[in-house]
Amino acid sequence: MTQITSSFPHSSRGELFYGADYNPEQWSRETWDEDVKLMKQAGVNVVSLAIFSWAIIEVADDKWDFAWLDEVINLLHKNGIAVDLATATASPPPWLTKAHPEVLPVTKNGETLYPGGRQHWRPTSPIFRRYALRLVEQLAKRYGSHPAVIAWHVNNELGCHNNYDFSDDAAEAFRTWLKERYGTIDKLNFAWGTAFWSQHYVDFADILPPRQAATFPNPTQQLDWARFSSDALGAHLDAELEALHKHSPGVPVTTNYMLGRGTRGMDVSSWKVDFVSNDHYRVQTEPDERDELSFSANLTSGVAHGAPWWLMEHSTSAVNWQGINIPKRSGEMARDSLTHVAHGADAVCYFQWRQSKAGAEKYHSAMVPHVGPDSQLFRDVVKLGENMKALAEIRGSHRVTAPIAILFDWDCWWASELDSHPSSRVNYYREALDWFVALLDLGIRADAVTSPTDLSKYKVVIAPILYLVDDPLQQRIHEYVHDGGHFITTYFSGIVDVNDHAKLGGTLGRSLDDGTEATMWTDPIDIIGKSVEVIRKYDSGDVKGRPAVTRNSAGKGTAAYVSTRLGVQGLKKLLPDLLKGTKAQSTLPPSLRGPVEQVIRSDGHTEWEFLINRTDDPIDLKDMEGDLLVSTGVERKARLAERGIAVFRRKL
Structure with missing residues (x-):
């Protein structure tokens, strides 16, 4: 699980943090003074600085220019604006890649990815690591005790564009990783099932990354490659974090994760930071994108174990990198931001402060748009700043445990979507999101959790597509149910062990006897236990009349199995039956169940209901009940505006 400390950046005024990535190097010195003035008007109290500044900090090999950075940090500090200072290692400068092209990533087809964008570096390159750490040490020694610097920002969006590097450096690091994991080549051969297709190895030196092959690569090799690639990025994070702790003790360190449906390659739950931060962008062409934002924020809280976290990046309006980039409608910017706060964010920040006039992201929205501060968008930014100040009292509070947990696991995500499977349409994230949205539609709170170590605090645990199950997890689930918990899992669960060795399988697709359409998957179920209850049956096809959803009593609890994909509407119809007797119910008035999402934070003395x-x-x-603390849109206690949020305070 993610290793985090209790260290969170300190606000001298006890406020929530509100700000953005700030790129003063893109603007004239005169603009800096206007920026600071507007930041104060908007209520901005923190900026992330120097994220893509390596080329103008180290202008040539070991030739440094800190004058501009000194000036801007001092200017911000003078005006009461704190700094989340980046290590600037996200994008190597042209002089480095010219001198050392061997730091550039390589695709699985053997093609080199060249400079011209960003993240053009190999996570396992010892040469890149040496130059990167020299930069980190220079920054930490110079600014590590500066009163403006309240946090360190390692790299940026680790793995966003260089998650999978198939270079010779990566091959060598992969072999080392495999030796540490398996110890002997015989154990690796067993784990990978290399007797199939004559893949038997006699030496670790013979192993390569799963580069482009004539047909399906070894599935366990692919799974281990996903694990290794995530760990390689985590190792780079560790190296920068260690240097920062050494030269800037006491200043907390983070890196911005990308928890969402499009970023499956990094198991951030295994990385180490002082506090969790996340970037999230809505894909507004997706029909469930509003609820996906809530699920991502909820999952970020799960990775943070319920502790406060930092929303490092999101957008004020349209982005530039999607096929169709849709501006946000009235109220959406505030709703999006405060939804993250509801799920535990104590900082709300955007990319970026001022919209760029040049470069690849000049059409990406910002807090100050191209038209300038005399705009509705900037007025909305100022209003949100006022709401953030009004919510200052919730700082440091934790999310209140929901009655239901949705178990989320990267090994299952990676393994369930490998090739050469019964169906290429299995979508792990989609299935987890469907359960979350179905519960939202019923007005029931759920926590997305990444660590199954303490399930006892939940009345119900849902594990969608629990494809890969190791012995310790199986034992924890058994104990949870035996002690009175209620466990629900789905199709394509319990199929393989940690080595991706099969236990069982099957696929078809039919309808249920309640009229729900079963899509993509049908497991033929034989009832052998006397206590098994059939909740739903199939109503068509070869499996007509056979069980589709079952529940079995075990100890003081129950375990239920949903053998097909039902989608949100099907799950919404099924869940009331699955939840009977579990005490996992909505605490919202009936009229609000579905239209309203409820999230609760508490410090043990006060409760804040979003x-x-x-x-x-x-x-x-x-x-x-309670005092109305914030209401976006219509300012009335008895009315919740369209696309709005209301926050009520109650003393416990």
């Missing part, structure tokens, strides 16, 4: 409007229509709240 009510998030999931619709485009205003909603009557009526008789809500």
Whole structure:
């Protein structure tokens, strides 16, 4: 699981943090003074600095220019604006890649990825690591005790564009990783099942990354490659973090994760930081994108074990990198931001402060748009800053445990979507999100959790597509159910062990006897236990009349199995039956169940209830208990604006 400390950046005024990536090197010195003035007007109290500044900090090999950075940090500090200082290692300068082209990543087809974009570096390159750490040490020694610097920002979006590098450096590091994992070549041969297709190895030196092959590469090799690639990025994070701790003790360190449906390659739950931060961008062409934002924020809280975290990047409006980039509508910027706060974010930041006039992201929205501060967008930014100040009292509070946990596991994500499977349509993230959205539709809170070590605090645990199950997890689930917990899992679960060795399988697709359409998958189920209850049956095809959803009593609890993909609407119909007797129910008034998402934070003395409007229509709240702390849109206690959020405070 993610190793985090209790260290979170300190705000001298006890406020939530509000700000953005700031790139003053793109602008004239005169603009800096205007920026600071506007930041104060907007309530900005923190900026992330120097994220892509390596080329102008180290202008040539071991030739440094810190004058501009000194000036801007001092200017920000003078005006009460804190700095999250990046290590600037995300994008190597042209002089480095010219002198050392061997730091450039290589694709699985053997093609070199050249400079001209960003993240053009190999996570396992010893040459890149040497230059990167020299830069980190220079920055840490110079600014590590500066009163403006409240946090360190390692690299940027680790693995976003260089997650899988198939170079010779990576091959050598992969072999070392495999030796540490397996110890002997015989154990590796067993784990990889190399008796198949004559893949038997006699020496670790013979092993390569799963580069482009004539047909399907070895599946366990692919799974180990995913594990290794994530660990390689984590090792680079460790190296920078260690240097920062050495030369800048006491200043907390983070790196911005990318928890969302499009970034499956990095198991950030295994990385080490002082506090968790995340970047999230809505894909507005997706029909479930509003709820996906909530799920991502919820999952980030799970990675942080419920502790406060930092929303490092999101957008004020449209982005530039999607096929169709849709501006946000009225109220959406505030709703998006405060939804992250509801799920535990104590900092809300954007990419970026001022919209660029040149470069690849000049059409990406910012806090100050091209038109300038005399704009509706900037007025909305100022208003959100006021709401962030009004919510200052929640700083440091934790999310209140929900009645239901949704177990999320990267090994299952990677392994369940390998090639040469019964179906190429298995989508691990989609299935987990479907359960989350179905529970939202019923008004029931759920926590996305990445660590199954303490399941006892949840009335119900849902493990969608629990494809890969090791013995310790199987034992924890058994104990959870035996002690009175209620466990639900789905199709394509319990199929393989940690080596991706098969236990069972099957695939078809039919309808259920309640009219729900079963899609993509059907497991033929034989009932052998006397206590097994059939919740749903198939109603068509070769499996007509056979069990589709079952529940079995074990000890004081129950275990249920859903043998097909039902989608949100099917799960919404099924869940009331699965949850009977579990005490996992909604605490919202019936009229709010579905239209409103409820999230609760608490410090043990006070509780803050966030009510998030999931619709485009205003909603009557009526008789809500507590003091109204914040309401976006319509400023009335009894009314929740379309795309709005209301926050109520209650003393415990």
